[in-house]
Amino acid sequence: MKLSLSLLSLLLLCVLGATNALNIGSFNIQVLGKTKMADNRVVDTIIEILSRYDIVLVQEVRDVTDDTVDNLLSILNKRNKSKNYKTAVSTRLGRSDSKEQYVYFYDPEVIKLMGAYQYEDKNKVFERPPYAVRVRPTTAGGNGKDFFIIACHIQPKNAAVEMDALVDVHEHFIATAGNAALKKTITDRTIFLGDFNADCDYMTKKKWTEVRLRTSDKFTWLIGDKTRTTVADRDCAYDRVVVTKGLAVSKGVGISAVPYNFIEKMKMSSDNAKLVSDHFPVDITVDFKKTAGAGGSTKNDKPVKSPPKKDGTLTKTNKPVKSPSKKRSLDDDFLDDDDDMDVDYDDDDEEELPPRKKRSVKVSA
Numbered sequence: 001m002k003l004s005l006s007l008l009s010l011l012l013l014c015v016l017g018a019t020n021a022l023n024i025g026s027f028n029i030q031v032l033g034k035t036k037m038a039d040n041r042v043v044d045t046i047i048e049i050l051s052r053y054d055i056v057l058v059q060e061v062r063d064v065t066d067d068t069v070d071n072l073l074s075i076l077n078k079r080n081k082s083k084n085y086k087t088a089v090s091t092r093l094g095r096s097d098s099k100e101q102y103v104y105f106y107d108p109e110v111i112k113l114m115g116a117y118q119y120e121d122k123n124k125v126f127e128r129p130p131y132a133v134r135v136r137p138t139t140a141g142g143n144g145k146d147f148f149i150i151a152c153h154i155q156p157k158n159a160a161v162e163m164d165a166l167v168d169v170h171e172h173f174i175a176t177a178g179n180a181a182l183k184k185t186i187t188d189r190t191i192f193l194g195d196f197n198a199d200c201d202y203m204t205k206k207k208w209t210e211v212r213l214r215t216s217d218k219f220t221w222l223i224g225d226k227t228r229t230t231v232a233d234r235d236c237a238y239d240r241v242v243v244t245k246g247l248a249v250s251k252g253v254g255i256s257a258v259p260y261n262f263i264e265k266m267k268m269s270s271d272n273a274k275l276v277s278d279h280f281p282v283d284i285t286v287d288f289k290k291t292a293g294a295g296g297s298t299k300n301d302k303p304v305k306s307p308p309k310k311d312g313t314l315t316k317t318n319k320p321v322k323s324p325s326k327k328r329s330l331d332d333d334f335l336d337d338d339d340d341m342d343v344d345y346d347d348d349d350e351e352e353l354p355p356r357k358k359r360s361v362k363v364s365a
């Protein structure tokens, strides 16, 4: 009896623990359009992967119509009748005729979308200007504590320049935030994610020293340089997750990121996996109980310690971020953003997110 009771409480703990973790994903699904959508096996795999997340950024949607996103959404919601994912979709971005869209799929039972923001790239730095969302987890542990997510699929040949400019994007969003609470959220609780093409042929040691996102101590890199995020058997850490220090060292929250090797996890051949994408998705786990740096890291996936050394060599041995020694209560860490709304959207009307104030943002009903 005693044994089964403790077993029960253990189980209960597991269940409760699970509800306190938020699963965020980032996935470059190479040329995701009508051709790929016509292959049922590929679609099944994509749907299985997307359904693992509370919110997931999909990159490289290439379709001149809305069909790809609409169909994915409908299949995703048919898979599990008790779920009803929604989307936040960017405009079609890119300098050439080949345009891409960023799409966030999110579960509104867990995530409340507070706003979506297309970065206006006045200086034309980006191939595909970043697309950001402000989200509020509504589950127990993370209740009312917003995150700001800045997504970018970076042009390979311009990787260092675009990564560096993400700092300007961050500062721009802080500067233009409609109120102090939102400013604080963006300052302290931003997650940068996406295929940054941040390795191998596209980066050199010297280039890293020019990337403020890497050299500034305001940011913590959660995916190490030795991590493989590609389906091709080559250790390239193209897909990255970078968080503001406020998230990385917050005592009430643990955040970690690892690639999801779906070849192994879903027991696929690498040939079949290549039909899905040339990238692995990246899992970002926000645990509202753990201390930063405590969870999810494996040998290769420890937070990267920036900045690079003076001589330009990168620190490859990455130690987890230490928590601040100062004792703080959970509430201090999450000094609430209260209920102030940002300038762009009403809180209560997610359905009304479509274009307002010239921002071309589409949100599904």
Ligand SMILES: *[C@@H]1O[C@H](CO)[C@@H](O)[C@H](O)[C@H]1NC(C)=O
Binding pocket: 080, 081, 082, 083
């Ligand atoms: C369907 O969604 C519900 C609610 O989120 C969840 O509890 C359940 O495990 C899901 N089922 C499957 C098969 O994924």
